Amino acid sequence: MIHFVLQEKLQRAVLEILPDADISSVLIRPCPEPKFGDYQTNALIGLAKRNKLNPRDFATQVIDKIEVTDFCQPIEIAGPGFLNFRLKIDALSATLVDAAKGKHLFYRTALKPRTIVIDYSSPNIAKPMHVGHIRSTILGYALAKTFRLLGHKVVTDNHIGDWGTQFGKLLVGWKQHLDHKALERDALAEMERLYKLVNNDCDKDESILASARKELVKLQDGNTENRAIWRKMINLSRHQFDEIYSRLRVEFDETLGESFYNNRLKGVVDELMAQGIAEESEGAQVVFFNNHKALKKQPAIVQKSDGAANYTTTDLATLEHRQKTWRPSEVIYVTDGRQQLHFQQLFALYDRWKPNHGIKLNHVWFGAILGEDGRPFKTRSGEIIRLADLLDEAEQRAYKTVSKKNPDLPKDERHEIARVVGLGAIKYADLSGNRHSDYVFNWDTMLALVGNTAPYLLYAFTRVRSIFRKLGDESLAQPESFALDQLEELALAKHLLRFGLVLEQVVDECRPNYLCNYLYELAGHFGAFYENCPVLQAKGETRTQRLALCKITGQLLQTGLETLGLETIERM
RNA sequence: GCGCCCGUAGAUCAACUGGAUAGAUCGCAUGGCUACGAACCAUGAGGUUGGGGGUUCGAAUCCUCCCGGGCGUACCA
Known part of the structure; x- marks a missing residue:
């Protein structure tokens, strides 16, 4: 401030x-x-x-x-x-007095609010969400909440992969190998099994690959049976996605999948050809970027030699739709770093197709998900850790800990605590690192209940709440000023004032880890304050002021954690 | 081959337009519960920021050359 x-x-x-x-x-x-x-x-x-x-x-x-x-x-x-x-202490004091009255929480909203579209999560139909999807989901949602806290208008859009060549193989699998009982038990697992099965068969047998292509063409041409199966696969998948999102407390304003843009694709290609941007090469329609250093040797394909569009075309149509519908000043894509080339092409291509569009196109990428062996997780083979299992285990581990530390709490409450702490730990582990760094998947790291982790921050919050529980019904007096004559009080107060600066850094660079660092430091300052400055035992004005500091710190911790997408609890 | 990204304490990570003595956590060592919750706090050891050169008053950060690793690289997304 x-x-x-x-x-x-x-x-x-x-x-x-x-x-x-x-x-x-x-x-x-x-x-x-x-x-x-x-x-x-x-x-x-x-x-x-x-x-x-x-x-x-x-x-x-x-x-x-x-x-x-x-x-x-x-x-x-x-x-x-x-x-x-x-x-000056007086200035610090005056700011705290206003905060204690609820006039502000050390940040100010944007003078000129902007509209920002954020594209995150984007899972593929017929594939279970795995640990690789969580980073986009958690990062994207935290960014959306931070922009909103600062007064910007945000449109979140889950660009689900509900179209593409994989449906040819899936249709063959569905028609020839479907296990109805397995589908009922775990639809995504069964669809994944079908995909892998047919995918393997295709490698061995050309005729199966041919039949997959045939099914795909029938789907694209609107064949009733294939459309019905496709629709069913989407519904089953989205049902399971929604369960995960509900557990994660993540929401979207829009869920416009790739198929939403199907009837626009041909038009996009035609325009690109008519404007001389796309040209024919090896039977496909491609765009070259001769004066672009990084893209010189990498043409973007907007229409395959079989006449079908691909994801570049879909993304162009999507961007066009977003521009027309929401008039955003910025579009943010939260995906892993391997798609950097694609987005460079997409952005350069959109600049040529729609000059003067005036949108800041921002690829917010993050590092790979690595296994214990240091190798990236594979999506279509090898060990996949399913998101649902991951969340279950996080909750179980947190439940064990809370039951050990606080066995007297009611069982229901321990489960609720374990849910908040376990899921919070996973989210926080994803958010607290520099997003460009690779993510080493490790149970102990993700679920550690010590250090710069969600449990530490949640614990700091419960210590605040504990003071106010002890206080009971006593009404809070409003301090007229803050003396801040203890070192720990002063350090805490000064740190509170930095919140707004940190929020702006988060949105400037799309890096929620700045907020994590800030909250971690805040919890540390509060910890020192808590150890050295008695609150309830203090008398008179000192007590009033320290209670107010606790209240403000608690509000800030809660606001910060909520902005990251974490819930809080009263005790743990 | 070409392009992009990365290399920081034993391990995992951080470091705010280039900025002052590179910071945390884990682990290790030591001290603190007859003050609001010890899932805590305090103290200590631990570094040629992969290596060389350059720009600058100042470089983990920018440029250049090596070494090592990851990813991408024409019809998957």
């Missing part, structure tokens, strides 16, 4: 001296070390250099133009030209 004010004052001061300066990079950041101060800017050094000024002289001039006595001690110049700001 205060840092926004400081930043604006700083930027105005810079403009007074250098009216043409680009102030977008004149930013204020927390100091890396408390001994330097609370906030710093290093932007003046580079700015001075670019304008052939002495950085320290320039810094002195800027300071003369900034009026911050309401908020800070005199600004200090350090090293080659850093400015260090040290907050």
Whole structure:
């Protein structure tokens, strides 16, 4: 909060001296070390250099133009030209008083809300969701919630893979090898079995591959029987997807699958051909990107030599639909990093097809899911850990722990705690790392109940709640100010103020791990405060102020965890 | 071959427009429950950021060359 004010004052001061300066990079950041101060800017050094000024002289001039006595001690110049700001307790106190009254929670919503479409999860029909799908789902949903918290309009769209060549094989399997009992028991597992079976047969027998192609063509031509089977496979799959989403508490505004765009595909290809963007090559319609370094040797195929469209075409139609329907300023795709080339092609192609579309096209990619052996999980062969089993085991392990730590809690409550902690642990493990890093799947890492994990944060929250349970019905007095004379109180208070900055970093770079780090540090500050500053035993104004600090910290923890898609519990 | 990504403590990871002494957790060692929950807190050991060169007042971060790994690379998504 205060840092926004400081930043604006700083930027105005810079403009007074250098009216043409680009102030977008004149930013204020927390100091890396408390001994330097609370906030710093290093932007003046580079700015001075670019304008052939002495950085320290320039810094002195800027300071003369900034009026911050309401908020800070005199600004200090350090090293080659850093400015260090040290907050006054009064300013800190005033911000906390407002927060305690519920006027704000240390962030501000966007001055100009944007519309953002976020595409995540996107599982394929007839394949069970596995651990590989969870990262897109969890990341995408956390990003959606963060954008929304900051006041943006978000449209979430689950672009389900409900069309494509795999249905030829599936149809052959369905007609020749379907086990009805198995289908009833576990529809996705049975469909997966059919796919693998036919896929193997195709490798051995050309005629089966031919019949799969025939079934696919019949489906595409609208054959009644094939359409009915296809529709049934979609319904069965979506039913199971919805169960997973319900357990994960993940939602979507739209679920427009690939098939939604079928009747637009031919038109897209025709337009690309008519505009001279696509050209014929080896029987297919392709687009070359000769003046693009990374794409030079990689044409995008928009129509296969058999006349069928493929996923590039579908994605173009999808993007067009999103542009027309929601007029977004940004479209975010949350997928794994292996699709980078595809999205580079897609974005470059869309730029040529719809010049001046003005949309920020953003591929938010994440690292591979690795097994214990360091090899990536395979989707169509090898060991697959099913999402449902994964969630079950997380809950079971958490249940064991809570039963050991707190055997006196009612069984129902222990189950509820285990659900929140177990699922939270999985989600948090996915969110807390840099998304570009590969994800090493490991039960112990995912479900560890110590360290930078969901259980640690949830535990911090239950400690807050525990204080208020003890307090009972006693009504909370509103502090008129905060003394913050204990080190731990001061550190906690200063950390609370940084929340808004962190939220903006999350949406700027689509990296929820910044929020995880922040909450982890917040829990740490609260832990130190909790150990060293008695709350209920304190008297008078000190007690009032510490209770208010607990309340605000609890609200912030809860808001932060909810934004990440985690639930909270009262005790654990 | 070409393109993209990665390489940080024993392990798992972090590091905010390039920024000040590269931070956490696990594990290891030590101390703390007659103060609100010890699933906690505090302290300590542990680093040539794969290697060389360059740009810069300043490099884990940018450029370049090596070494090692992953992924992609014309009709799967």
